[in-house]
Amino acid sequence: MIKIRGLNKWFGDLHVLKDIDMDVSPKEVVVVIGASGSGKSTLLRCLNFLEFAQKGHIYIDGVEANAKSRNLHTVRADVGMVFQHFNLFPHRTVMGNVIEGLTQVKKTPYKEAVEHGEDLLRKVGLSDKAYVYPAMLSGGQKQRVAIARALAMKPKIMLFDEPTSALDPELVGEVLQVMKNLAIEGMTMMVVSHEMGFAREVGDRVVYMDEGRIIEEGPPSEIYSNPKNERTKAFLGQIL
Amino acid sequence: MIDLPWDFTAIPRFFPGFYAAALLTLQITFFGILVGLILGLVTGLMRLSKNPILNMPAKAYIWVIRGTPLLLQLMIIYYGLIDLVSIDRMPAAILGLGVHNGAYIAEIFRGAIQSVERGQREAALSLGMTETQAMRRIILPQAFKRSVPPLGNQFIIALKDSSLASAIAVRELLLRARQMGSSTLMMLEMLMIVGVYYLLMTTVLNLLMGRIEKLLEVSDYKD
Numbered sequence: 084m085i086k087i088r089g090l091n092k093w094f095g096d097l098h099v100l101k102d103i104d105m106d107v108s109p110k111e112v113v114v115v116i117g118a119s120g121s122g123k124s125t126l127l128r129c130l131n132f133l134e135f136a137q138k139g140h141i142y143i144d145g146v147e148a149n150a151k152s153r154n155l156h157t158v159r160a161d162v163g164m165v166f167q168h169f170n171l172f173p174h175r176t177v178m179g180n181v182i183e184g185l186t187q188v189k190k191t192p193y194k195e196a197v198e199h200g201e202d203l204l205r206k207v208g209l210s211d212k213a214y215v216y217p218a219m220l221s222g223g224q225k226q227r228v229a230i231a232r233a234l235a236m237k238p239k240i241m242l243f244d245e246p247t248s249a250l251d252p253e254l255v256g257e258v259l260q261v262m263k264n265l266a267i268e269g270m271t272m273m274v275v276s277h278e279m280g281f282a283r284e285v286g287d288r289v290v291y292m293d294e295g296r297i298i299e300e301g302p303p304s305e306i307y308s309n310p311k312n313e314r315t316k317a318f319l320g321q322i323l
Numbered sequence: 324m325i326d327l328p329w330d331f332t333a334i335p336r337f338f339p340g341f342y343a344a345a346l347l348t349l350q351i352t353f354f355g356i357l358v359g360l361i362l363g364l365v366t367g368l369m370r371l372s373k374n375p376i377l378n379m380p381a382k383a384y385i386w387v388i389r390g391t392p393l394l395l396q397l398m399i400i401y402y403g404l405i406d407l408v409s410i411d412r413m414p415a416a417i418l419g420l421g422v423h424n425g426a427y428i429a430e431i432f433r434g435a436i437q438s439v440e441r442g443q444r445e446a447a448l449s450l451g452m453t454e455t456q457a458m459r460r461i462i463l464p465q466a467f468k469r470s471v472p473p474l475g476n477q478f479i480i481a482l483k484d485s486s487l488a489s490a491i492a493v494r495e496l497l498l499r500a501r502q503m504g505s506s507t508l509m510m511l512e513m514l515m516i517v518g519v520y521y522l523l524m525t526t527v528l529n530l531l532m533g534r535i536e537k538l539l540e541v542s543d544y545k546d
């Protein structure tokens with residue numbers, strides 16, 4: 084589904100991603116962990132072309148895409164992104180947020196888009212909030228709207244960048260539940276998160292990043308209980 | 324009782340005689356602002372572009388216009404360009420005020436656009452929207468709302484600045500006051516009449532902008 088080869092990214096002199104190679108198969112759930120500044124967000128943002136790597140190749144569903152690709156926006160539509168700070172559109176209602184991509188990008192007729200939006204809101208448990216503005220929602224509700232908004236585009240893969248780390252602890256569960264359901268339905272997902280319960284339950288693979296490199300990867304049970312690399316051990320010791 | 328050299332009863336008596344001039348003031352201001360808004364939006368967006376072919380002219384325009392007096396700009400348009408194109412005084416005043424305000428409005432729009440969080444653009448792009456769609460559907464609506472208070476301020480300045488059109492012989496309020504003052508020998512009284520006119524107009528404009536701000540707040544959504 085996603086193939087990354089020799090990806091390198093610099094911000095000025097700062098070498099943020101170093102020779103990243105990675106494959107994500109269809110229906111796979113990959114959880115990315117690593118210390119602050121290790122490049123997790125940057126990796127996700129490169130996959131959605133919000134940042135451009137200077138070296139290396141990214142293939143989405145077999146097709147290479149990069150800064151020069153002509154239809155980058157159509158590539159982005161196939162890659163859903165959920166942000167740490169939700170980034171809902173404050174001037175649109177919940178429904179307006181969810182159908183924005185449908186009506187503007189897919190040119191779905193309004194009525195059809197709303198019907199689809201209703202299905203999606205039901206799925207994330209927010210049917211009763213369709214016509215309120217994001218400001219009226221809790222953090223957990225906002226994030227569920229953001230997930231529905233991304234899902235509306237029927238993406239081939241969903242990227243989550245620390246979707247629960249801006250939430251009050253009691254709201255984390257409802258968002259993780261929606262993500263778990265997605266994983267069970269077979270959505271391909273790449274999730275930056277330190278929620279170990281989530282990773283153990285639905286993660287197929289955990290990838291540990293350190294200073295821009297992938298240092299260790301494997302099934303959650305192995306990485307969490309039995310890390311091979313010293314740095315992985317030290318990192319897990321800190322977050323557990 | 325001291326005998327004052329002024330006859331303030333002249334104020335209500337002559338007040339209606341300024342209607343036509345007030346109308347001209349309003350016209351210059353209204354159309355000047357309209358031109359300014361269009362110019363401001365276009366050059367504000369150009370100014371934000373990464374392409375130097377777009378942002379350099381915008382920067383130059385803003386630099387020159389904000390760095391020179393409006394009075395000079397009006398005179399250049401009306402007297403200076405007369406050999407090239409002869410522009411009537413009203414259009415010249417509107418053009419001058421519009422071009423002048425455009426530079427300030429450009430900066431207002433630029434600031435408002437830049438104040439919209441980066442994540443808004445990114446969320447829009449991540450849905451597959453183009454840069455243009457993201458700007459039009461997501462960023463500009465939020466930026467417009469944020470630019471209402473500074474725009475209101477600018478409109479008031481524009482209304483008062485329209486008095487400079489008197490220097491190119493537009494018979495708006497100030498010129499009318501000076502002419503009436505000379506012919507009636509009641510200069511202070513006539514100047515006070517236009518003072519009242521300006522105060523009334525700026526007050527109404529202020530109330531109007533406050534209303535618009537309130538209206539936008541009703542659908543407010545601030546995170």
Ligand SMILES: Nc1ncnc2c1ncn2[C@@H]1O[C@H](COP(=O)(O)OP(=O)(O)OP(=O)(O)O)[C@@H](O)[C@H]1O
Pocket residue numbers: 094097099117118119120121122123124125126
């Ligand atoms: N736009 C940018 N310009 C310059 N440097 C940046 C930019 N974005 C990120 N960086 C730097 O790149 C490095 C990697 O950042 P990144 O956000 O990918 O880390 P992260 O693993 O997601 O960290 P965190 O857990 O704190 O979110 C950091 O040193 C960061 O300061």
Ligand SMILES: [Mg+2]
Pocket residue numbers: 123124125244245
């Ligand atoms: Mg990050």
